[in-house]
Amino acid sequence: MDLLLVSLAGFLLAAVAPALTRLSGRYAGWLASLVPFALFGYLASFVPAIAAGETIVRQITWVPAFGINLTFYLDGLALLMALLVTGIGGLIYIYAQGYLDDDETFGRFLLYLSLFMAAMVGLVLSGNLITLFIFWEITSISSYLLIGYKDKYADSRNAAQQALLITASGGLVLLAGLIVLGSMGGSFDLPTLLGGPALADHPLYAIAFWCVLAGALTKSAQVPFHTWLPGAMAAPTPVSAYLHSATMVKAGVYLLARLSPLLAGSDLWLYAVSGFGAATMVVGALLSWQNNDLKRILAYSTVSVLGTLVMLLGIGAGNHYAVEAMVILLLAHALYKGALFMIAGALDHATGTRDIDKLGGLGRKMPWLFGAAIVAGLSKGGIPLLLGFIGKELAYEATLHAPANLIIALTALAVVSNAMVGTSAALVVIKPFLGAMRAPDPAHIHAPSLALQFGPLALGVLSLLFGLAPALLDGFGSAAANAIAVTAEPIAMHLAIWHGITTPLLLSIVTVALAAALYFARDRLLRPLQPLRGDNWGAQKWYEGALDGIVTLADLSTRTLQNGNLRVYVATILTAGVLLVGGTLLNFGLTIPIQVQFDETPLYDVLICVLIIVSAAFATRFESRLAAIAALGSVGFGVALLFMLLGAPDLAMTQFSIEVLAVVLIALIMGRLPVYVSRVSMADSTLTTFVAAGVGVLMTFLVLAATANPAESVLAPYFGEQSYLAAQGRNVVNVILVDFRGFDTLGEITVLSIAGIGVYALSKLTIGEDADGQPVDSTDGGRDG
Amino acid sequence: MANRTTPHSAAGRPPAAGRPPRLESIVLSTAARYLLPLLLLISLFILFRGHNHPGGGFVGGLVAASGFALYALAYGAMGAQQALRIAPRNLMAFGLLLAAGSALLSLAFGVAFMQGVYSKIELPAIGKLSTPLMFDIGVYLVVLGVVLNIVFTFFEDQQD
Numbered sequence: 001m002d003l004l005l006v007s008l009a010g011f012l013l014a015a016v017a018p019a020l021t022r023l024s025g026r027y028a029g030w031l032a033s034l035v036p037f038a039l040f041g042y043l044a045s046f047v048p049a050i051a052a053g054e055t056i057v058r059q060i061t062w063v064p065a066f067g068i069n070l071t072f073y074l075d076g077l078a079l080l081m082a083l084l085v086t087g088i089g090g091l092i093y094i095y096a097q098g099y100l101d102d103d104e105t106f107g108r109f110l111l112y113l114s115l116f117m118a119a120m121v122g123l124v125l126s127g128n129l130i131t132l133f134i135f136w137e138i139t140s141i142s143s144y145l146l147i148g149y150k151d152k153y154a155d156s157r158n159a160a161q162q163a164l165l166i167t168a169s170g171g172l173v174l175l176a177g178l179i180v181l182g183s184m185g186g187s188f189d190l191p192t193l194l195g196g197p198a199l200a201d202h203p204l205y206a207i208a209f210w211c212v213l214a215g216a217l218t219k220s221a222q223v224p225f226h227t228w229l230p231g232a233m234a235a236p237t238p239v240s241a242y243l244h245s246a247t248m249v250k251a252g253v254y255l256l257a258r259l260s261p262l263l264a265g266s267d268l269w270l271y272a273v274s275g276f277g278a279a280t281m282v283v284g285a286l287l288s289w290q291n292n293d294l295k296r297i298l299a300y301s302t303v304s305v306l307g308t309l310v311m312l313l314g315i316g317a318g319n320h321y322a323v324e325a326m327v328i329l330l331l332a333h334a335l336y337k338g339a340l341f342m343i344a345g346a347l348d349h350a351t352g353t354r355d356i357d358k359l360g361g362l363g364r365k366m367p368w369l370f371g372a373a374i375v376a377g378l379s380k381g382g383i384p385l386l387l388g389f390i391g392k393e394l395a396y397e398a399t400l401h402a403p404a405n406l407i408i409a410l411t412a413l414a415v416v417s418n419a420m421v422g423t424s425a426a427l428v429v430i431k432p433f434l435g436a437m438r439a440p441d442p443a444h445i446h447a448p449s450l451a452l453q454f455g456p457l458a459l460g461v462l463s464l465l466f467g468l469a470p471a472l473l474d475g476f477g478s479a480a481a482n483a484i485a486v487t488a489e490p491i492a493m494h495l496a497i498w499h500g501i502t503t504p505l506l507l508s509i510v511t512v513a514l515a516a517a518l519y520f521a522r523d524r525l526l527r528p529l530q531p532l533r534g535d536n537w538g539a540q541k542w543y544e545g546a547l548d549g550i551v552t553l554a555d556l557s558t559r560t561l562q563n564g565n566l567r568v569y570v571a572t573i574l575t576a577g578v579l580l581v582g583g584t585l586l587n588f589g590l591t592i593p594i595q596v597q598f599d600e601t602p603l604y605d606v607l608i609c610v611l612i613i614v615s616a617a618f619a620t621r622f623e624s625r626l627a628a629i630a631a632l633g634s635v636g637f638g639v640a641l642l643f644m645l646l647g648a649p650d651l652a653m654t655q656f657s658i659e660v661l662a663v664v665l666i667a668l669i670m671g672r673l674p675v676y677v678s679r680v681s682m683a684d685s686t687l688t689t690f691v692a693a694g695v696g697v698l699m700t701f702l703v704l705a706a707t708a709n710p711a712e713s714v715l716a717p718y719f720g721e722q723s724y725l726a727a728q729g730r731n732v733v734n735v736i737l738v739d740f741r742g743f744d745t746l747g748e749i750t751v752l753s754i755a756g757i758g759v760y761a762l763s764k765l766t767i768g769e770d771a772d773g774q775p776v777d778s779t780d781g782g783r784d785g
Numbered sequence: 786m787a788n789r790t791t792p793h794s795a796a797g798r799p800p801a802a803g804r805p806p807r808l809e810s811i812v813l814s815t816a817a818r819y820l821l822p823l824l825l826l827i828s829l830f831i832l833f834r835g836h837n838h839p840g841g842g843f844v845g846g847l848v849a850a851s852g853f854a855l856y857a858l859a860y861g862a863m864g865a866q867q868a869l870r871i872a873p874r875n876l877m878a879f880g881l882l883l884a885a886g887s888a889l890l891s892l893a894f895g896v897a898f899m900q901g902v903y904s905k906i907e908l909p910a911i912g913k914l915s916t917p918l919m920f921d922i923g924v925y926l927v928v929l930g931v932v933l934n935i936v937f938t939f940f941e942d943q944q945d
Contacts, residue, residue: 649839653831657847661932664854668939728903728913730837737841738917738924742899745920746884749927753877756931760874763938 003072010118021107029097036090051475073127076479081124091455098451116142159231170218177211220252237345274314280307285420325394339376360438372456377429386467396504422515470495612638817859824852842921846928862940880926887919
């Protein structure tokens with residue numbers, strides 16, 4: 001129950017967030033932060049046990065029929081992520097209070113943020129694949145809501161849509177992968193799966209692998225799906241710092257790490273995962289230092305680091321350095337990148353711009369923020385005495401221990417990428433804070449509030465603490481690494497700042513030198529490299545092309561199938577029905593013995609049938625609407641009579657009522673219709689005749705087939721027997737509707753209500769205006785960014 | 786074949802904008818006044834007998850709706866709305882709530898979602914109180930609400 005409460009607390013916070021904001025005003029963020037901090041404290045109390053190698057499992061049966069349980073599984077990896085989500089979460093609540101201090105809908109923002117936090121905690125604590133997937137989807141949705149928070153701006157809306165389309169498509173593929181995985185391993189429960197054998201030799205392995213990989217790549221913004229992440233910078237900065245650097249984008253990495261004991265170890269894993277990771281690492285790094293916008297620089301460098309993490313997982317099988325590097329780098333990145341984003345937001349808040357060319361010399365005005373920026377920037381650049389340095393050293397050690405054919409390529413790419421990330425770190429720290437005083441409106445610069453500086457400072461202290469005394473992380477880090485590792489013996493991490501003169505140290509020196517060189521050559525390189533940037537080609541263009549294609553397709557199908565002509569609608573539906581049902585009937589080759597006996601048919605049945613046929617024939621011939629409707633009505637009443645005579649009083653009664661109502665409704669509409677003029681050409685008329693004849697023939701054969709091939713019915717006798725015994729009703733039809741199949745009825749009346757609301761909405765709709773009479777931009781559905 | 790086709794034009798009175806489309810007939814308006822309560826009673830009768838005899842919430846709702854539709858023909862949408870008192874949309878929502886609530890109520894009695902729960906209380910004309918009965922009343926209200934929502938919408942539109 002304890003872990004259940006931990007993952008539900010955020011949802012409770014989300015429920016009360018708007019009310020809390022209304023009551024506590026400017027302290028809402030501070031108050032709300034108590035929840036994540038309390039969760040952080042509680043989770044931290046597990047650290048000694050987890051570091052000692054324990055795992056904690058809590059299980060609540062949820063949908064036992066499908067093996068879906070509310071299982072919570074806490075091991076080193078889950079705990080590391082959960083601590084990051086709650087700890088940074090608390091800081092973000094406080095930071096958001098400072099950042100959105102004059103926002104009137106701050107309660108709504110806190111609601112979304114809490115929703116996300118709860119889902120993310122649930123995701124990392126989930127011990128069941130399906131539960132994990134549900135939380136995964138909630139993080140996608142809350143990310144969508146947060147990116148689109150400033151919903152008045154087209155940029156925000158488009159970025160939110162892009163993020164949702166990409167992550168949710170990946171999510172659907174992931175669901176397929178998880179189901180395949182569950183069926184391969186015989187369970188959806190992680191403890192069971194992880195305790196079982198590795199699945200690399202299973203015949204379905206490749207399918208599960210690619211599906212899971214697709215989910216992870218889209219979520220963690222890997223090439224070629226990385227484009228949504230820079231776009232997501234349209235979100236308020238607290239969101240960028242929290243979701244789009246420290247936590248949510250790591251969900252894909254987390255998933256790969258979580259499943260690597262099951263899936264890693266094959267060549268497919270090695271080349272595909274490390275390939276996508278390395279490509280992302282390079283692309284992200286290349287784009288990061290070419291931007292001028294602080295947040296975009298940071299976003300692309302996040303892409304690069306996410307790529308590094310994925311690459312490390314790719315080469316992680318049997319390579320304990322890779323797993324250790326992945327754990328330390330994940331932690332280091334969350335600490336420094338969260339801080340840098342918060343600093344970028346604080347600068348934006350104080351000066352009104354995030355353009356590094358328009359900022360300078362702010363260090364004197366904001367000494368604390370500058371200090372935090374130096375620490376975070378040095379960690380990002382991988383300078384000794386900070387945690388980022390330890391992570392980078394381990395990463396080099398890992399690429400040096402990769403399979404022989406990859407060592408040179410991966411190490412070279414890692415050095416180049418790290419150098420470029422180092423350059424972007426220098427840009428973020430040096431440009432705004434040092435040099436001559438520069439800002440759009442220097443007179444109005446105000447020092448950031450405590451709320452805006454608290455987060456970066458706290459994270460900076462941690463970067464420094466773990467950088468100075470990395471051995472603090474040995475026990476806990478080993479536990480996290482062992483949750484991921486596919487190695488013979490357990491990993492025992494021994495972190496230290498100084499290992500002597502080693503190859504990784506030399507590589508680090510090369511990296512820093514390259515970064516410095518690039519920093520000074522940046523201005524000269526920007527122009528020649530301009531054509532290489534992905535604005536005019538590459539993944540973003542593919543995304544836009546795909547989106548345009550979908551719109552074109554929808555446009556085409558709407559024009560042809562839903563052109564506003566009722567006759568075409570009916571003809572389309574009926575033709576499709578005849579072809580599909582008729583085709584199936586022929587395909588199954590049902591024998592239809594044409595032997596109908598009329599001798600037992602009573603005379604009045606025959607008379608009613610004749611009445612129906614004659615009325616139907618007249619309905620097609622009348623030129624007056626009223627007459628045609630009357631003729632149709634008599635068809636309906638004839639059918640109702642037949643129902644009654646054949647012993648289906650419930651059906652007959654309903655049919656009678658419907659016919660009455662139909663007449664009333666039609667009488668109502670009649671006055672609104674234009675004068676009837678037959679616009680049906682001969683060709684149209686012939687076509688409708690064919691369609692009508694097709695439907696008639698099909699129905700005849702269906703009825704004959706149904707009566708000639710009576711299915712072995714279990715249900716009819718069962719319902720008949722149980723109607724009174726189990727459901728205390730003698731009218732079987734009604735008992736089926738409200739009891740045996742009540743759930744269907746519930747669905748139907750829901751649909752009915754929605755249709756009713758739809759009719760109301762359509763009849764009130766005036767094209768070109770929204771509900772308040774405000775003109776609506778008709779091109780709004782597309783993109784305009 | 787110009788004017789032969791619509792009732793209004795046939796009577797030489799094309800529908801004028803702004804005029805409520807009532808069928809102004811003393812027979813209809815008198816009949817509607819007495820038929821509405823009668824039809825409502827019948828609809829309730831059909832609803833409650835449904836468990837053991839032909840009938841049920843769906844048909845009952847349709848019958849009640851035709852009563853109000855008839856009334857609307859005679860007295861216009863406003864008149865019918867006044868007679869109904871509740872907005873059809875609220876009726877719809879309340880019916881859905883009742884139906885879903887009956888399903889959830891089973892949980893409170895410790896049985897599965899939607900499993901019928903029957904009380905010992907048996908009322909005259911209504912029958913044994915139970916969650917399926919509650920569900921059926923929900924269906925009745927939804928059907929009534931949806932149909933009247935459509936009927937009133939068309940009426941109001943014509944009055945615009």
